Amino acid sequence: MTEHDDHKVEKEEHDESLMDKISEKLHFSNHSSSPAPASSSSDSDDEKKKPTSPAPATSSFGSKVRRLFGRERPVHKVFGGGKPADVFLWRNKKISAGFLGGATAIWVLFEVVEYHLLTLLCHGLMIALAGLFLWSNASTFIHKSAPHIPEVHIPEKPVLEFASALRNEINRALAVLREIASGRDLKMFLLVIGGLWLASILGGCCDFLTLFYIIVVVLHTVPVLYEKYEDQVDAFAEKALHELKKQYAVLDAKVLSKIPRGPLKDKKKD
Numbered sequence: 100m101t102e103h104d105d106h107k108v109e110k111e112e113h114d115e116s117l118m119d120k121i122s123e124k125l126h127f128s129n130h131s132s133s134p135a136p137a138s139s140s141s142d143s144d145d146e147k148k149k150p151t152s153p154a155p156a157t158s159s160f161g162s163k164v165r166r167l168f169g170r171e172r173p174v175h176k177v178f179g180g181g182k183p184a185d186v187f188l189w190r191n192k193k194i195s196a197g198f199l200g201g202a203t204a205i206w207v208l209f210e211v212v213e214y215h216l217l218t219l220l221c222h223g224l225m226i227a228l229a230g231l232f233l234w235s236n237a238s239t240f241i242h243k244s245a246p247h248i249p250e251v252h253i254p255e256k257p258v259l260e261f262a263s264a265l266r267n268e269i270n271r272a273l274a275v276l277r278e279i280a281s282g283r284d285l286k287m288f289l290l291v292i293g294g295l296w297l298a299s300i301l302g303g304c305c306d307f308l309t310l311f312y313i314i315v316v317v318l319h320t321v322p323v324l325y326e327k328y329e330d331q332v333d334a335f336a337e338k339a340l341h342e343l344k345k346q347y348a349v350l351d352a353k354v355l356s357k358i359p360r361g362p363l364k365d366k367k368k369d
Contacts, residue, residue, distance in 0.1 A: 174326045187322050199319050206312040285355060 178184035189195045208214045231246055238245040279288050301310055325332055 174322055174329070178322065187318050188326060189319075189323050195319060199315065202312055202315045206308065209308055210306075210312075285358070 175184045175188055175190075178187055185191055186195050186198055208219070209216070231248065234246050275287075276291075278284060279291055282288075305313070
C-alpha cells in the first residue's frame with residue numbers, strides 16, 4: 100500500500116468520525132428538546148385538572164352578609180332618606196349639632212335647673228311682647244321704623260297629613276295588640292311583654308323628659324356609629340341571633356310547646 104492510499108484512508112476515517120460526532124450531537128439535541136413540549140403539555144393538563152381557586156372568603160361573605168333585622172337597604176334609606184335621616188346620620192353637622200345641643204339645653208333647663216314648662220312659656224311670651232310693645236311705641240322718638248311683626252298661621256295640609264299618619268299608626272298598633280291578645284302568636288306576645296317590662300323599668304328609673312332626651316342622644320349616636328362599623332356589628336349580631344334561636348328552640352321544646360294555645364286561626368275563604 101502506497102503512502103497516498105494511507106493518507107486517503109485516514110481522511111475517510113476522519114470524515115466518518117466527524118459525521119458520527121455530528122449525528123450524536125443532533126441525536127442529543129432531539130432528545131433534550133423533545134421532552135419540553137411533553138412537559139408543557141403535561142403542565143397544561145395539570146392546570147386543567149386543578150380546580151379553580153375559589154373567590155376570597157371575605158368578598159363572598161361581604162356579598163352574602165346578613166344585615167341586622169333583615170335590612171336590605173342602606174341605613175340612610177331606613178330612616179326615610181330625607182332630612183331626618185341627614186340629621187340622625189350627621190350629613191349636615193351644623194344642623195345635627197344644633198338639634199342635639201338644643202335638646203341638651205332643654206333637658207338641663209328642666210331637669211338640672213328644675214324650670215317648669217308653663218313658667219318658661221309665660222316668661223318667654225312676657226319678654227317677647229314687652230320688647231315688641233316698647234319698640235313699637237319708641238320708634239317715633241328714636242326715628243326708626245316700627246318692627247315688622249309677621250302674620251303667623253298654621254297651614255292646614257301638613258296638620259292633616261300628620262294627623263292622618265298618626266291615625267294610621269295608632270290603628271296599626273291597635274290591630275297588633277288585638278292579634279296578640281287573641282293568643283295566636285306566642286312569640287310576638289313574649290316580645291311585647293318583654294318590651295313593656297323594659298319600658299316600665301326605664302320609666303321607674305327616670306321621668307319622661309329624661310327618657311325622651313336619652314332617645315334623642317341614642318338616635319344621634321347609634322345610627323352613625325352603626326353605619327361606620329356595620330360589617331363588624333352585623334357579623335356579631337348574626338352570631339348572637341343564631342345563639343338566641345338555639346336557646347329559644349330549647350325553651351320551646353321544653354316549656355312553650357306544652358302551654359295550651361288559643362283558638363286556631365279562621366280558615367281562609369276560597
